[in-house]
Amino acid sequence: MKRIKTWLLFSPLLVAGIMVIGNPGSGTEPPHKTAELTTPDEAFDVMMQVLTHKRCVNCHPADNYPRQGEDSHKHLFGVERGVANAGMAATNCNTCHQDENNNYSGVPGAPEWSLAPLSMAWQGLTKYEIARSMLDRNKNGNRSLEELEHHLTEHALVLWAFEPGVNAEGIPREKPPVSKEDYITAVKEWIEHGAVVPDETTN
Amino acid sequence: MAQLFQMKPPTKMNISFKINGKAHSVDTDGDAPLLWVIRDVLDLKGTKFGCGKAACGACTIHVDGEAVRSCSFAAKFAEGKEITTIEGLGNAENPHPVQQAWIEEIVPQCGYCQPGFMMATAALIDKNPSPTDEDIDDNIINICRCGTYYRMRKAIHRAAELKNSTTSNS
Numbered sequence: 331m332k333r334i335k336t337w338l339l340f341s342p343l344l345v346a347g348i349m350v351i352g353n354p355g356s357g358t359e360p361p362h363k364t365a366e367l368t369t370p371d372e373a374f375d376v377m378m379q380v381l382t383h384k385r386c387v388n389c390h391p392a393d394n395y396p397r398q399g400e401d402s403h404k405h406l407f408g409v410e411r412g413v414a415n416a417g418m419a420a421t422n423c424n425t426c427h428q429d430e431n432n433n434y435s436g437v438p439g440a441p442e443w444s445l446a447p448l449s450m451a452w453q454g455l456t457k458y459e460i461a462r463s464m465l466d467r468n469k470n471g472n473r474s475l476e477e478l479e480h481h482l483t484e485h486a487l488v489l490w491a492f493e494p495g496v497n498a499e500g501i502p503r504e505k506p507p508v509s510k511e512d513y514i515t516a517v518k519e520w521i522e523h524g525a526v527v528p529d530e531t532t533n
Numbered sequence: 534m535a536q537l538f539q540m541k542p543p544t545k546m547n548i549s550f551k552i553n554g555k556a557h558s559v560d561t562d563g564d565a566p567l568l569w570v571i572r573d574v575l576d577l578k579g580t581k582f583g584c585g586k587a588a589c590g591a592c593t594i595h596v597d598g599e600a601v602r603s604c605s606f607a608a609k610f611a612e613g614k615e616i617t618t619i620e621g622l623g624n625a626e627n628p629h630p631v632q633q634a635w636i637e638e639i640v641p642q643c644g645y646c647q648p649g650f651m652m653a654t655a656a657l658i659d660k661n662p663s664p665t666d667e668d669i670d671d672n673i674i675n676i677c678r679c680g681t682y683y684r685m686r687k688a689i690h691r692a693a694e695l696k697n698s699t700t701s702n703s
Contacts, residue, residue: 406588407674420657420672426587426602428610433541434566435586435605498586 370523376508376516377482378457381464383506385491389445390452396445397453399497400504416444431495438503440490447471458530465525479521483514550611552577553621563609568592570608571618579619579648583676590675593649593656594618600656619648622655630695631655631688638688642679650675650685658693662700 380386388397394411395404409417416423426435427443446452449469452460463469464478473481482488492510494503506513520526543562550557552575559574566585571577571594580603583591587605594603595617596610623629628636631651641647650673657664657672664672669689677685 408670409674410671418671419660419668420600420653421674422599425593425600426605428606430607432566432587432605432607434564434607435602437587437605498588 370520370526371528373516373519373523374461374526374528375457376512377520378461379508380491380506380513381452381460382457383491385494385503385506386488387452390450391445392448392451392453394448411445411448414444415447431493433496433500436496436498436500438490438495440487442487444487456530458527461525461527465527475521475525478525479517482517546609548608548612550614550616552616553618559608561608563607565608566604567594567606567608567611567616568603570611571603571616577618577620581645581648583646583649588676589646589649590653591646591649593652593675595652595656598656598659600653617652619652622651629655630699631658631692633695634688634692637691638684640681640684640688642681646675646677646679647681650677654685654689654692657689658696662697663693664689 384397384400384402388399388402391397391411396409396411397403398405409421412418412422417425423443426437428437428439429441429443430439431437432439450463450471452463455463465475467473470478489510491506492513494505496502508516541564544564545560546563547558547560548563548570552571557575559570561570561574568580568582571580572582580594581591582604583589585604587602590602592603593600595601596606596614598615598617623632629651631654635641635647635651653673653675657668661668661672666686669686673685673689
């Protein structure tokens, strides 16, 4: 009984301690450390911490099934890629996903919500393999380096990873481990220095 | 550790759209699900609330001819759009082929999820006039807890037949 009373005494503090109230994910911002980037290899590593994160890879599957959730399970309800990477004829990505996150349903959203084409499959690849694939114009949608930089740093669907909203339980989705600002700086720095993929045998 | 978040305060806005051919203008929270506007503001109760997370499809409507789960469609996105709900698909005197097929095959059991299925089916046969079983499996992924899937499959094929015969006769 005494233990219960003690617990009750501290319960308001406990509740206050576990509740982080604000915009989705506001309490989970990764640290901002742009000034510490010094070498292209370091920039590469920062960039790849984002591009290998589930928020990116879930939509770069190596098969015809989108992934979802923090455990990257196959999209529920048997949702498939379809011919244009955006689902089936009558039930497609936009049946549920709109141009922005929906905090009522917990369904994520951003403009052009769709899977990356199979040529851009990243699932199962190392960060070096992903980078080489990204630079290969036969796989990257024939993007030049300039176009690749634009895609990586300005495309709303790519940057959605940093504002992934909440799930159906109202719990913020996990964000990549670096801030959007650090990621963009890293991508630009890496490309400015020639977009060299580091030697994976020495890293 | 789970974190809670607070919804933004509602931002009232005026949204104009057509629903079942009739123009409407509503003042509502732009982020509110369109489902709530349809049911609570416009009093069209045929569209159902099922799961509230775009999983079951009971709330399926058409927005500019595309099947959309209205529980996950912010009202502000309806601006300028043509919305169709089950009430606008057809009526007792002139049922849509999907509604006619549903009657012929006596599909519903409890009936709650059926409007969503019918809207999804109408969108499917608009895009694919003769869906195969595989097409049905890929596109009609709503959930029916009564398990009327077997009768629905027959009704979807029948609806396609009815629609095609209507099209070829016109």
